[in-house]
Amino acid sequence: MMIDQPRVVRIGLLGLGTVGAGVVKSLKTNHQPIFEKTGCDVQVVRTLVRDPDKERVVRLDREALTTDGLEIVRDPSIDIVIEVIGGIEPARTLIREALRHGKHVISANKELIAKDEGALIAYAEKHGLRLMYEASVGGGIPIVRMVETYLTANRVYAIRGILNGTCNYILTRMEEDGQSFAEALRDAQSLGYAEADPESDVEGFDTAYKLSILANLAFSVPSSVAAIDRFGITKLQSDDLSLAARVGCTIKLIGEARVLEDGTVLQSVTPRMIPRADSLASVRDVFNAVTITADVVGELSFMGRGAGELPTASAIIEDLTEILRSPVPRVRRDQYRHTVSVSKSGVTSMDERSSRHVKGYIRMSTSEQIFDLLFQYAQDVRVVSGADEVDGESAAHCFVCGVPEQVWYEQVLHHDALQLAIPYDGVWPPPNSVVVGQKEAQIHFRA
Ligand SMILES: NC(=O)C1=CN([C@@H]2O[C@H](COP(=O)(O)OP(=O)(O)OC[C@H]3O[C@@H](n4cnc5c(N)ncnc54)[C@H](OP(=O)(O)O)[C@@H]3O)[C@@H](O)[C@H]2O)C=CC1
Ligand SMILES: N[C@@H](CC=O)C(=O)O
16 A cells, blocks of 8 residues: 655664665665555664774765764654664663663664663663564574564473574585685675674574573573573584584584473573484575474474575564554563573583483593593493594594483583584484494594
8 A cells, every 4th residue: 555645764773784784775675665564764864883984885975974872862853773783882871772762772682682681671661662673583584573472372392493694604614615614704704694703603602692582582581691501613623514424414503492391491502413304404504493392383493594684684674664563562571471490401400410311422532531431421332434533643533322411511521531522413323333332442543
């Protein structure tokens, strides 16, 4: 339906990097369809940058740029603020100030949303305003709104997915093209996928923020990033990916939050060796994928581009059009959720931990102490044909099963001789593997 009198909506944009530029481009390209769907003429009128003289991929009048964010968020002529500068400060202050001045806010800032633990959202709701953050999780995938507003008929029990485009891109390039970790990371940065500090991506922090945001929405737990067991991908080598291929698996950085029977929630971010048949195994490049498991609907899966200027801009503009259609917060967040308690797996009860077991892939230097540990606790230790030859002299690669989870976290992962230990989700025994005893293993690995 065409609307004759467009309502002009004035946007203040905080940040004009990868995502900010994507927002400007997309609002320009799709100005007409957005107008047709909302009746609004959306205009970016003022933009915050650090360096106004920087060469940009989008052209804005020099007068539209400012280095003073407060000037934007306090400007009475601005209706909606989009925050895409990232980090905690000045983002938090600017968002709060924008809300205080009666503006709806859209943010892509997962670090802030996760670490803020709901305070800004509560502040927005108190003022009858919307603080929306679809772009903070899964790039262009509409997962936040779905979990927040759609699953009212359900209790959600598990969230599992690939939530970082940079890491998935790096692992894909290492596996398929034999690129080094450093080369693949450089490419991910030049494509605009990585965070300003890429350690956030490769050490698993970014995935932890996103998992925490989803867990908070789905389970009504406080969004505590500190409650997540987090491991990144920096220790992975292409040899580990080759080994995975030999046993019919691949390696992905997976975020997972599960409600246990006693109501506690386990949350982890870790590279996992997963079978090729796992739906996440075929998620390549910058794509993300998330599966939600709930009691009534069962499993729901979502996939799409998890990073990059346009997919992220898409999520931001979806938030924008949602605000234009429904400026009043739809539901108070705590009205419809069920409550469970959250627990880091490292602090679950000893009994529970020692009753669960881990299957793992381990790369280690050939120290006798770690063999002692593995052969004391693992039910089965295996090598895959040729595994010990893959990485030259100093590494031994093996698969173990039946290690008590408590031993895995408290001893194996902290062992000096350990180079890498990740969960192995493939079949047992791993294809083409041979069982080894302790003496045999020591000889085998040193051969
Ligand atoms: N890149 C992606 O694919 C995705 C990113 N996000 C999130 O979106 C946000 C932005 O990411 P991205 O666009 O990649 O980041 P960039 O580093 O590309 O851009 C950041 C922008 O913010 C400006 N800026 C940063 N700090 C300040 C400051 N203190 N004062 C004024 N301006 C500042 C920079 O100015 P200048 O240009 O002058 O340096 C730049 O324009 C982050 O929260 C990120 O986590 C979310 C989903 C995907
Ligand atoms: N750096 C992030 C950007 C999107 O959230 C990623 O790679 O996923």
